[in-house]
Amino acid sequence: MKINTENQQTELRDQALAKCVVTLLNEQAMTVDTRIASQLSYSRQQALANMAMPSSGMTISQNGVLRLFRNYWHQYSLLLTLLMCGLGLLVLLAMQNMANQEEAEQGDAYLLASDLPPEIYSNEGFGTWLSENTQQ
Amino acid sequence: MAFRKYAAIILFASVSSLFPLLALAEDALDKPWALLNEDQRKVLAPLADDWDGLRPWQRERMLEIAHDYPKMPADRQARVQQRLASWSRMTPFERENARKRFQQFKSLPPEKKEELRQHWHDYREASPEKRQQLRSQHPEIFGVEEMER
Incomplete structure (x- = not known):
């Protein structure tokens, strides 16, 4: 019982001290220099903005969807666009390269190096023979 | 950076x-x-x-x-x-x-290609008379006139 009373008294003392500090701060704030007031206001805005901005590139939205690199997108949108264009170009070239490999031995050089002379390929009769044998 | x-x-x-x-x-x-x-x-x-x-x-x-x-x-x-x-x-x-x-x-199917290659191999190895005969028998394969051997 005695301990409870002591605790209550300590709490009341702390509250009174806090009120005193608040009163003193308010009084000082009324007389603070305009330049310092402006700097303090700017710092407060910065602190609030930092609190609103998530610290990492990964955030979880209100409906629980994980969003990656949202802030990076805002900061580096032009670079990311260029990067995606570059990657797209690389993919395109890789696909073209694969297609070229599949079409390997299709140039005139391979025709000239064929087991059959090139003249036979321009022969109409051979064309007919090829059509008949390809269909079988 | x-x-x-x-x-x-x-x-x-x-x-x-x-x-x-x-x-x-x-x-x-x-x-x-x-x-x-x-x-x-x-x-x-x-x-x-x-x-x-x-x-x-x-x-x-x-x-x-x-x-x-x-x-x-x-x-x-x-x-x-x-x-x-x-x-x-x-x-x-x-x-x-x-x-x-x-x-x-x-x-062409691989066997057809091989068959054709073999015909041309035989043609190249043949004498002029035999090649002439082959051309008249199979102009669709060897052409009508003498081609490169």
Whole structure:
């Protein structure tokens, strides 16, 4: 019982001290220099903005969807666009390269190096023979 | 900062990968014989006298041949050189037909291709009289007139 009373008294003392500090701060704030007031206001805005901005590139939205690199997108949108264009170009070239490999031995050089002379390929009769044998 | 570095590297890689295509396109320009490089002149030697009279698109095709040539084994390279001159004298229509039929030939069943190769092997080995006989029996395979053996 005695301990409870002591605790209550300590709490009341702390509250009174806090009120005193608040009163003193308010009084000082009324007389603070305009330049310092402006700097303090700017710092407060910065602190609030930092609190609103998530610290990492990964955030979880209100409906629980994980969003990656949202802030990076805002900061580096032009670079990311260029990067995606570059990657797209690389993919395109890789696909073209694969297609070229599949079409390997299709140039005139391979025709000239064929087991059959090139003249036979321009022969109409051979064309007919090829059509008949390809269909079988 | 590191992110910008990686982006720059990827962009550089994609742009530099276009250079071989640009180089090939540049080769296709109207180059006289004297401006071909040593390798190209070596491969296209059978065309040396005719080169400056060829059309730009014909030169482009010939330069493609010179480009593919080093990828082939020696026996096939010899065939290419042996046939280059007659190939350049064929009409564009004949060459286009030949390209189409070459693709058709490649799509034949393997046994048919082998059979045809064997016929041509036998034809090359045969005497002039026998070849004449084979041509009259199978003009669709050996042609009507004597072709390169």
